[in-house]
Amino acid sequence: MSSQGRHDASHGEHAHPDAREYALIASILTIVTGFEIALYFFTGVGYSTLVGMLMVLMVVKFGMVVGWYMHLKFDERLYTWIFGFGLGVAIVIVLSLYLLFTVFHPAEEVLRQLPSGAGH
């Protein structure tokens, strides 16, 4: 069998990060987190802009942890496809249900239709 006793060649092909690079990634993540928190205190930004900026920063942090710390950037493409599939389905779920419940059935409309004294 071709895979019998085979060492995973891809690990030898890519240079994996060393401690210094991990520390650099950690520093970047800390700075990005600090910027996220700073946005909370900076009230001059409009809500839509705030949401957009927070989403971008969230994606940056997400990508860095997945890419460097989880080694997806240096590992087999198979893992990227597997995780990407799950992540893609999750994103579709979030977007489609969020649109359904905010655009087509906004909260104000639902609350208005509730009988008075309704539970939650």
Add this chain to the structure above:
Amino acid sequence: MATRHEAASPPRQNIIEHPTATGQDNRKLAMWCFLASDCMFFGSLITAYLVSHDRAAVPPYPNDFFDIPFTSVSAFVLLMSSVAMVLALAGIQRGDLRRFRIWILSTGLLGLIFLGGQIYEFTEFHHEGLRLSTNLFGSSFYVLTGFHGAHVTIGVFWLFSLFLASFRQPLVTKEKAVNVEIAGLYWHFVDIVWIVIFAVVYLIEAG
């Protein structure tokens, strides 16, 4: 009969002790499959929160509760635990058991600190009147963050068991670094879920 082939120079080693169809370690592949499914799981919970939290007909409401500075510290703690985890993996891949033990223990302790913060936060919210059955906001919030907390708890147990195993069994060695790598994948996933929860649930809500 499977043969063992050990890489000579790179810091990472992935010894496959038996043939697999993909050429990859089946346990690592299984963990990635699990993480993909967990993405969908947390995606569903986050969606449930997003569509529910502003439909509470009765108070309390999100803006009444969130302490962003406190939660920011929690987020930072979990982020640093990911750094410690990756350094623990680097240590065991170099065969440095001492460095591995230091960093894996640090990861577990940081995870415990995060859990302590969550417990404190839940207790405060409970005292202020937000319970699981109070309203839609309470239900969706506690279910989402509760499941995340449960994942962190499992991860902490896993990390401490790896720490103990490094003393007593030949389970944690340079040749078997994949065992630590798999635990690391789980722990980093827990961190990235909190990255999303922190932004979506706390920051955007408070903005």
